[in-house]
Amino acid sequence: MPRPDQILTVAQMRAAEQALIDGEETVSSLMERAGAGAADYIWRLSAGRPVTVLCGPGNNGGDGYVIARILRERGVAVQVVAPLEPRTAAARAARASWGGETVAHSAGEVFVDCLFGSGLARSLDPALERLLNDLAGAHRLRIAVDLPSGVDADSGACLNADLPVFDLTIALGAWKPAHWQMPAMELMGARRLVDIGIAQVADAMRVSTRPHLAGPPMGAHKYSRGLLSVVGGAMPGAAVLAARAAQGGGAGYVRIETSGREGLPVPPDIVLRRVPTEELLHDRWIDAVLIGPGLGRGSEAQAILAAVLERDIPTVCDADALHLLEPPMLQGRTAALIVTPHEGEREALSEAFGVVGDARIEEVVELAEALSAVVLAKGPDTLIAAPGTPLTFMPPASSWLSTAGTGDVLAGLVASRLAASADDPVRAAEEACWLHAEAARLAGPAFSAGLLAAHLPQAWRAFL
Numbered sequence: 001m002p003r004p005d006q007i008l009t010v011a012q013m014r015a016a017e018q019a020l021i022d023g024e025e026t027v028s029s030l031m032e033r034a035g036a037g038a039a040d041y042i043w044r045l046s047a048g049r050p051v052t053v054l055c056g057p058g059n060n061g062g063d064g065y066v067i068a069r070i071l072r073e074r075g076v077a078v079q080v081v082a083p084l085e086p087r088t089a090a091a092r093a094a095r096a097s098w099g100g101e102t103v104a105h106s107a108g109e110v111f112v113d114c115l116f117g118s119g120l121a122r123s124l125d126p127a128l129e130r131l132l133n134d135l136a137g138a139h140r141l142r143i144a145v146d147l148p149s150g151v152d153a154d155s156g157a158c159l160n161a162d163l164p165v166f167d168l169t170i171a172l173g174a175w176k177p178a179h180w181q182m183p184a185m186e187l188m189g190a191r192r193l194v195d196i197g198i199a200q201v202a203d204a205m206r207v208s209t210r211p212h213l214a215g216p217p218m219g220a221h222k223y224s225r226g227l228l229s230v231v232g233g234a235m236p237g238a239a240v241l242a243a244r245a246a247q248g249g250g251a252g253y254v255r256i257e258t259s260g261r262e263g264l265p266v267p268p269d270i271v272l273r274r275v276p277t278e279e280l281l282h283d284r285w286i287d288a289v290l291i292g293p294g295l296g297r298g299s300e301a302q303a304i305l306a307a308v309l310e311r312d313i314p315t316v317c318d319a320d321a322l323h324l325l326e327p328p329m330l331q332g333r334t335a336a337l338i339v340t341p342h343e344g345e346r347e348a349l350s351e352a353f354g355v356v357g358d359a360r361i362e363e364v365v366e367l368a369e370a371l372s373a374v375v376l377a378k379g380p381d382t383l384i385a386a387p388g389t390p391l392t393f394m395p396p397a398s399s400w401l402s403t404a405g406t407g408d409v410l411a412g413l414v415a416s417r418l419a420a421s422a423d424d425p426v427r428a429a430e431e432a433c434w435l436h437a438e439a440a441r442l443a444g445p446a447f448s449a450g451l452l453a454a455h456l457p458q459a460w461r462a463f464l
């Protein structure tokens with residue numbers, strides 16, 4: 001059974017397509033199915049308005065000729081712009097069955113980009129870049145087929161500086177990494193997937209699908225729902241915010257432990273333990289630990305981090321902890337570890353652990369291997385990597401999350417979910433991202449991190 005959540009690289013897609021062609025299919029039959037699926041979306045959205053299709057030389061252009069033919073058969077006024085002749089046998093056959101004329105330029109209502117798809121090999125020549133932008137600018141509604149032309153399918157890079165933004169991108173057969181990665185994702189508008197019979201590929205990457213979260217069973221008590229210790233440090237406000245979020249993540253018991261003497265604005269429903277560093281986490285009932293938000297980066301913070309990691313309890317490291325983490329601190333650990341770096345923290349970790357990748361996706365995967373940990377690489381295009389599991393892409397969340405403290409909220413949530421189910425840290429990371437995104441949707445626009453945390457109880461409703 002094909003899975004609607006699988007993400008394939010260009011090489012995986014070609015192999016999967018070849019497997020179908022080695023069976024009953026031909027390139028043309030797949031092109032027909034892909035074109036028909038895309039034409040359905042375009043027909044509905046165009047609602048009788050005229051359509052312009054830009055066709056390139058490869059099979060993405062071939063899809064364009066199929067789309068043009070099907071729309072014309074349904075009575076739509078279609079014009080085809082074809083700056084390059086078709087080069088593949090299937091695209092030539094599709095052009096022949098379109099049969100209609102081509103024009104040099106067109107303006108009007110609906111624009112369909114079938115210039116290049118996953119076969120894009122280099123940036124668009126200036127004349128093609130200009131044509132693409134002129135056509136996109138001359139139409140009200142813009143639809144990209146498979147990928148917006150100019151986008152690299154595997155990395156999500158934009159190979160040209162000036163590319164149009166689309167209202168809809170129709171992915172064919174399977175998602176490609178670019179559909180879920182910046183900067184390409186920003187050009188795509190809404191995304192839809194057309195099934196053309198591509199089978200499930202072993203080890204394929206995946207886009208996270210909405211989880212179902214169970215509420216506490218009838219016999220639950222605070223310890224059975226997970227005891228989380230948030231280790232505080234030099235700037236206690238961040239630990240309090242993370243602890244507040246952790247309560248909203250479902251843990252039954254959230255506590256802050258600190259060896260500092262700072263005055264902590266701790267609300268009455270969060271337990272505060274002040275203990276010397278050597279006595280931190282001396283409670284065998286602790287299910288998970290969060291360390292990093294507000295920890296500080298001095299030698300004292302480093303000693304606290306080393307002591308916490310040595311306790312070998314399921315741990316989430318965020319913020320300052322990610323700048324202090326070094327390979328020796330992880331030696332001998334067996335308990336789950338989740339790190340939640342933003343781009344800057346990820347670079348610091350990569351340097352500390354000697355990870356050099358070609359691109360973000362590879363680097364995140366290698367970092368997970370080097371740390372033997374779950375890496376939740378956050379940002380507008382969040383990735384979750386763990387050794388031995390498929391790389392997971394999170395669907396985009398509200399861009400209003402780009403405000404100070406929302407990372408502390410996420411860290412608290414991840415730790416809370418980890419305390420509730422330490423045997424599956426990848427699931428904990430995914431669940432936390434979903435709750436975070438849903439709380440952002442409910443709290444927005446222009447929310448603060450505190451308001452985001454306050455919306456977590458309501459966010460649960462979407463997953464129960």
Ligand SMILES: NC(=O)C1=CN([C@@H]2O[C@H](COP(=O)(O)OP(=O)(O)OC[C@H]3O[C@@H](n4cnc5c(N)ncnc54)[C@H](O)[C@@H]3O)[C@@H](O)[C@H]2O)[C@@H](O)CC1
Nearest residue numbers: 017030031034058059060116117118119120121122123146
């Ligand atoms: N993989 C599949 O299962 C299917 C793929 N189909 C379509 O086929 C597409 C891939 O087809 P292709 O591999 O032919 O790739 P494209 O249609 O993206 O184009 C590749 C062609 O353009 C040339 N080219 C690449 N970059 C260029 C540039 N910057 N300037 C000028 N020429 C350039 C290449 O030399 C090659 O001839 C997919 O995106 C999808 O739209 C569908 O037709 C059916 C099923």
Ligand SMILES: Nc1ncnc2c1ncn2[C@@H]1O[C@H](COP(=O)(O)OP(=O)(O)O)[C@@H](O)[C@H]1O
Nearest residue numbers: 342378379380398399401402404405406407408
């Ligand atoms: N443009 C954006 N779109 C969606 N989510 C974003 C965007 N920018 C940031 N985020 C999310 O907001 C949070 C910010 O975390 P972080 O950078 O650690 O902030 P802080 O350290 O101030 O708490 C992360 O969960 C990240 O994924």
Ligand SMILES: [K+]
Nearest residue numbers: 113116147149
């Ligand atoms: K395209």
